[in-house]
Amino acid sequence: MMTSPVRVIVVGAGNRGDSYSQFASIHPERMKVVGVADPRRFARTKIQQQHKIEDGNVFSEWKSIAEREKFADAVLICTPDRHHKEPAVAFANKGYHMLLEKPMATTIEDCTAIVKACTLSGVMLSVAHVLRYDPVIHMIKELIDAGAIGDVIHIQHFEPVGFYHFAHSFVRGNWRNEAESSFALLAKSCHDIDLIHHWAGARRCVKVSSFGSVSHFQKENKPVGAGDRCMNCPIEQDCAYSACKIYLDRVKQGHTGWPVSVICPSSLPDIESVTEALKNGPYGRCVYECDNDVCTNQVVNMEFEGGVTAAFSMVAFTEEICKRKTTIHGSKGELSYNGHEVNVFDFLTQRSTKHTAPNNVPKHFGMSGHGGADYHFIDAFISAVANNDPSLIRSGPEETLLSHLLVFEAERSRLESTVVYCGDGSQS
Known part of the structure; x- marks a missing residue:
């Protein structure tokens, strides 16, 4: 067990890299940020100042770090999706333990190489399937393994993305265009396919359709008379997806967290910088005039070994934001999750039992x-790095690779309009 803090390097100082690095501010005795790499001066300087990183360990590109002698225990790779594989392989070869933002990579070949x-x-690899670490969602797996509903028969899982969240990230934002990032099922919902794969246990998925x-x-669908940008649109007040409502109104109310925090690449968000971003940046565009091409709604149907079936739905147009809903039907009972608590109905006693879990998270920005x-x-x-204990990682390399492969197979099914038989390259 380490007696000194785990030394980490942040590669990619955007929203996710910044968020994860906040752990060092909460627990300086356990984690210390000793290096940062990002091509954007403002982003890397912000991390440097927050964590008092010496000038010699601040870089505009990750390759400069990989060329040096190893000077940390672990690396947090939070680069854009299409730029995961090269740094991940390079830092693994240097002996760094690795936290890798999801998705692992945007091709099967790159995931396999990592x-x-x-x-x-x-080295240890922890892919950011963070939902596995939600105490209540983790309880679902524990209840299944304890036999609370008998044998799993069917899993029904729903992700409501949220109407303005989808407009922010997948219409105007970084994940709007597959050629520049990845397809929506991988970028947004590999979380969810991973959970379904996890809940199905050791069973292999045999076929999938999507x-x-x-x-x-x-x-x-652009309304008549609408402008190309929200700041000069005559009907902006009548549009639910108005960038003025999503960003500018929030700043005026004193809210500078997500999503406002990510739209000003060169400064902290305030009324002036957000106004400028909406006038000239991508987040001020009309949602009907963007280069988006990723799915707004998708369903995935799966069959696992032993006849276990699962159905997943992702929808952009929802009031709730990412509050997943799950029902798992078993031979002896039914488990349901409403985004807050778990309820188990026992067929024998015909009684329902509610299950909750403490979620003691420090009140700190980013966490x-x-x-x-x-x-x-x-x-x-x-903890895994400090104690040299990979069992503390709930989404390690092999299982993560398997759930990613299932995502790729599901997308192939959608594109080819066919049932894909997993693992043998065949189709119906």
Whole structure:
């Protein structure tokens, strides 16, 4: 067990890198940020100042770190999705333990290469499937394994993305265009396919089908008279997706957290900088005039060994934001999760039992993401490195690779309009 803090390097100082690094401010005795790399001066300087990183350990690109002698225990890789593989392999080869933002990578080949590099180097890999670390969601797996509902028969899982969240991230934002990032099921919902794969246990998925499309956010649905940007649009007040409502109104009310915090790349958000961002940046565009091409709604149907079935739905157009809903039907009972608590109905006694779990997350900026699961995720990773105990990581290399492969197979099914038989490359 380490007696000194785990030394980490942040590669990619955007929203996720900044959030995870906050753990060092809460627990300086357990984690110390000793290096940062990001091409954006403001982003890397912000991390440097927060964690008092010496000038010699601040870089505009990660390759400069990889070329040096190893000077930390672990690296947090939070670069854009399409830029995960190269740094992940390089840092694994240097012997760094690794926290890797999800998705692992945007191709099967790159995901496989990352796992191979980590395995050969003997380093720990923790992929940011943070929902596994939510105490209540983790309880679902514990109840299944304890036999609370008997044998799992069917899993029904729903992700409501949220109408303005989808407009922010997947219409105007970094994940709007597959060529620049990845497809929506991978970028947004690999969390969810991973959970389904996790709840199904050791069973292999044998076949999958999927359907989905881009709905509403298209040029033909642009209201008559609407402008190309919200700041000069004559009908902006009548649009639910107005950037003025999503960003500017929040800043005026004193809210500078997500999503406002990510739209000003060169400064902290205030009325002036947000106004400028909406006038000239991507987040001020009309949602009907963007280059988005990722699915707004998608369903995935799966069959696992032993006849266990699962159905997943992702929808952009919801009031709630990312409050997943789950029902798992078993041979002896039914388990339901409403985003807050778990309820188990026992068929024999015909009684329902509610289950909750404490979620003790420090009230600190950056650590409340995903209902506090971000905190528990980085907490587990730092503990795993400090104690040299990979069992503390709930989404390690091999299982993560398997759930990612299932995501890729589901997307292939959608694109090819076919049932995909997993693992043998065949289809119906």
